Amino acid sequence: MDRRLVLATARAAFTALALAAIGAQLAELAGRGVLNPVNFFSYFTIQSNLIGVASFLVAAAGWRRARSAAMDLFRGAAVVYLTVTLVVFALLLSNTDVDTAVPWVNTVVHQVFPLAVIADWLVDPPDEPITFRRSLWWLVYPLAWVAYTLVRGPIAGWYPYPFIDPANGGYATVAGYVVAILAFGIVLCAIVSAAGRMLGARRTAVA
Secondary structure: OOHHHHHHHHHHHHHHHHHHHHHHHHHHHHHOOOOOHHHHOOOHHHHHHHHHHHHHHHHHHOOOOOOOHHHHHHHHHHHHHHHHHHHHHHHHHOOOOOOOOOHHHHHHHHHHHHHHHHHHHHHOOOOOOOOHHHHHHHHHHHHHHHHHHHHHHHHHOOOOOHHHOOOOOHHHHHHHHHHHHHHHHHHHHHHHHHHHHHHHHHHHHHO
């Protein structure tokens, strides 16, 4: 069987799973009468999952064609964001209500789908090397998300996560968490781009 078709099928399946999880959680919140769509889609978890979904959908749809460098850059961004989702949830949020109370939904968006996107990068690395310097563009979106969250928070009277809420220790504490996560993000950019270069070079050498 064509390897590209197998990858496209797997990407489509995991996309369907992630979308089903997000849809199920929306339905559950709506059923309880507590759904706030703007708040729900303001979670980094939900946004990063949707970015991963978009990367899988585009890659699956174009499985017969060679990927562009821009598409591989987008895939790498999804890997970084979903790795942050996986790790930050495990370390800081595993006992926190983040509007994913349905157990299987929580597992999919915080563990299964992030791991699928990471595995996809390792199994099918980028065709063209991505330098560390170029990978730093991946941090633009998380920084924009932080800015959006801190501006909207006092207006809406709501923050998606306790560690970014100034009520929990003030802005100095929030800044500490943001700097720590940013530093982690820089390390991730280095690891993800390096893994892509190494595995891509190995695949080329074998071919």
